[in-house]
Amino acid sequence: MDSALAIADRGGLEAVTLRAIATDVGATPMALYTYFADKDALYEGMRDRAFARVKLASAARRSWRVMLDAAARSVFQLMREHPNWMPLVAHQSGPPTSALAFFDEVLELMVKDGFSLEEALCAYGSAMSFAVGSVLFEQMMMGGGDVIARRLALLKELVARAPGRYDNIASLASKIDRWSFDDVFDLGISSLLKGIEARPVRPRLRPARSLRAR
Amino acid sequence: MDSALAIADRGGLEAVTLRAIATDVGATPMALYTYFADKDALYEGMRDRAFARVKLASAARRSWRVMLDAAARSVFQLMREHPNWMPLVAHQSGPPTSALAFFDEVLELMVKDGFSLEEALCAYGSAMSFAVGSVLFEQMMMGGGDVIARRLALLKELVARAPGRYDNIASLASKIDRWSFDDVFDLGISSLLKGIEARPVRPRLRPARSLRAR
DNA sequence: ACCTGAACACCGTTCAAGT
DNA sequence: ACCTGAACACCGTTCAAGT
Numbered sequence: 088m089d090s091a092l093a094i095a096d097r098g099g100l101e102a103v104t105l106r107a108i109a110t111d112v113g114a115t116p117m118a119l120y121t122y123f124a125d126k127d128a129l130y131e132g133m134r135d136r137a138f139a140r141v142k143l144a145s146a147a148r149r150s151w152r153v154m155l156d157a158a159a160r161s162v163f164q165l166m167r168e169h170p171n172w173m174p175l176v177a178h179q180s181g182p183p184t185s186a187l188a189f190f191d192e193v194l195e196l197m198v199k200d201g202f203s204l205e206e207a208l209c210a211y212g213s214a215m216s217f218a219v220g221s222v223l224f225e226q227m228m229m230g231g232g233d234v235i236a237r238r239l240a241l242l243k244e245l246v247a248r249a250p251g252r253y254d255n256i257a258s259l260a261s262k263i264d265r266w267s268f269d270d271v272f273d274l275g276i277s278s279l280l281k282g283i284e285a286r287p288v289r290p291r292l293r294p295a296r297s298l299r300a301r
Numbered sequence: 302m303d304s305a306l307a308i309a310d311r312g313g314l315e316a317v318t319l320r321a322i323a324t325d326v327g328a329t330p331m332a333l334y335t336y337f338a339d340k341d342a343l344y345e346g347m348r349d350r351a352f353a354r355v356k357l358a359s360a361a362r363r364s365w366r367v368m369l370d371a372a373a374r375s376v377f378q379l380m381r382e383h384p385n386w387m388p389l390v391a392h393q394s395g396p397p398t399s400a401l402a403f404f405d406e407v408l409e410l411m412v413k414d415g416f417s418l419e420e421a422l423c424a425y426g427s428a429m430s431f432a433v434g435s436v437l438f439e440q441m442m443m444g445g446g447d448v449i450a451r452r453l454a455l456l457k458e459l460v461a462r463a464p465g466r467y468d469n470i471a472s473l474a475s476k477i478d479r480w481s482f483d484d485v486f487d488l489g490i491s492s493l494l495k496g497i498e499a500r501p502v503r504p505r506l507r508p509a510r511s512l513r514a515r
Numbered sequence: 516a517c518c519t520g521a522a523c524a525c526c527g528t529t530c531a532a533g534t
Numbered sequence: 535a536c537c538t539g540a541a542c543a544c545c546g547t548t549c550a551a552g553t
Contacts, residue, residue: 104545117547118518126546173391179440187467194469204473205484212438212482213489217427219441220434224426226393227433246401253401255408259418268426270419274497275427281499282492318526331528332537340527519552526545533538 088136091129092172099171103129127178134175135183141165143189151196152280155210158189159218159276166222173226176219202286210283217279225268302350305343306386313385317343341392348389349397354379357403365410366494369424372403373432373490380436387440390433416500424497431493439482 090111095103105126109116123129142161143154166173182190190211197207243260246253304325309317319340323330337343356375357368380387396404404425411421457474 115519121517174388177387177437177440182442187470191467191469198469204469206488208473209485209488212485213492216434216438216489217431218434219437220430220432223391223433223437224430226391228396253405255405255412255418256401259422271423271426274420274423275430275493278427278496279489279493282496285495329538335536
C-alpha cells in the first residue's frame with residue numbers, strides 16, 4: 088500500500104498499475120491479489136492509509152473550534168503535499184476509521200457548548216467538506232505545479248478578448264501576480280467557524296423561549 | 302461530448318472509452334481524434350460541458366450573498382444529480398469560462414459593499430470550494446446510491462466494537478435512521494456566508510482607525 | 516496461505532491509407 | 535479536413551499449476 092501511494096505521488100494515480108507495484112516490491116503482479124480483492128479495494132486501502140496521516144491528536148482536548156480548524160487545515164495540507172492522491176478521496180467507501188475518536192470528541196465539545204447533536208454533525212461535515220473542497224477547487228483553478236502565472240495569463244487573455252465586460256477580473260489580474268490559495272482557505276475556514284459559532288435559530292429542536300441580548 | 306457525459310452518467314467515468322463513444326455516435330474510434338487530441342482533452346471538454354449546466358443567471362443582479370448561495374447550491378445539486386461526473390472536477394484545466402461573467406458580478410457587488418478585491422476573491426473561492434467539497438464529502442461518507450442504512454450499520458458496528466469509547470457517535474447512530482446531507486450543506490453555506498458578512502479585520506489592507514461599537 | 520507464468524479481453528494510441 | 539482498419543504496447547483479471 089505504501090508502494091502504491093509512493094508511485095501515485097510520483098506519477099499520478101494512473102501510474103499505479105499492478106505491474107508497477109509488483110516490480111517495486113519485488114514480486115509478481117498476481118502475488119498482489121493475496122492482499123486485496125481487486126483494484127477498487129486497493130484504492131480503498133490507499134485512501135485509508137493516506138487519511139491516517141491527517142494529524143488530529145495534537146489539537147484534541149481543546150475547543151471544538153480549534154479542533155475543527157486544525158483538522159481542516161491538516162487535511163488541506165496533506166492533500167496539497169500529495170495532490171496526486173486527491174482522486175482517492177472521491178472513492179466512496181465510508182468514513183475512514185482513523186477519524187472516529189476525533190469525530191466523537193468534537194461532538195462532545197459542541198454538545199457541551201449547547202449545540203444539538205445534529206448541529207454538531209453538520210458542523211463537522213461542513214468543516215471537512217470545506218477542507219477537501221479547497222484542495223479540489225485549488226487544483227481546478229491552478230492546475231498542477233507552478234502554473235499560477237500561466238493561469239493568470241490565460242485569465243488576462245480571456246478578459247482581453249471581451250474588453251469592458253470583466254472589469255473586476257481585469258483589475259484583479261493586473262494587480263495580483265502571485266495568488267496564494269492559503270488566503271482563500273484562511274478566510275473560508277475562519278468565516279465558516281465564526282458563522283457556526285453564531286448559532287442559527289433552531290426552531291424545531293429548541294424553541295427560543297428567552298431572547299438573549301447581544 | 303454529450304455522448305461521453307451520458308455514458309459516464311450511466312456507467313461511471315471508467316465506462317467512457319473511445320470505443321463506447323464511437324459505437325454510441327455511430328462512428329469508428331479513430332474518427333473521434335478529429336475532435337480532441339487525447340483522452341485528457343476529452344475529459345476537459347466534458348468538464349466544461351458539465352459546468353455549463355450550473356445555473357448562475359437566475360440569481361444575478363442581486364446581492365453577492367444571494368448569488369454565492371445560489372451558485373454553490375446549483376453546483377451541489379448538479380454534481381449530486383450526476384455523481385459519476387465528480388472526478389471530472391478534479392481534472393485541472395483552469396477555471397471554466399462559463400463562470401467568468403458571474404464571477405465578475407460577484408466581485409463588483411462585494412466591492413460595492415466595502416470588501417477589498419482580494420477579500421471578494423477569497424469569498425468566491427470559499428463558497429465554490431465548499432460546494433464541490435460537500436459533494437465530495439457526501440460521496441465519501443455515503444457511498445453511491447441508497448447505502449445510507451448500510452453506512453449507519455457499519456458505523457454502529459464500529460462503535461459497538463469499542464463500547465464506551467464513542468458515546469456521541471453511538472447516541473447519534475441510534476437516533477438518526479436517515480441522514481440527509483442537505484442539512485450539512487444548508488448549515489455550512491449559511492454559516493460561511495454569515496461569517497464572510499461579519500467582515501474580518503483587515504489590518505494590512507485597511508488599518509482600523511476607528512473602533513466601531515457593536 | 517501464498518506465489519508463479521501463460522493467456523484473455525480490453526484499453527488508448529500510432530500508422531499508413533483512403534475520401 | 536475527416537474517416538477507416540489493422541496493429542502495438544499496455545492494462546486488470548482468470549486460470550491452471552505449483553509450494
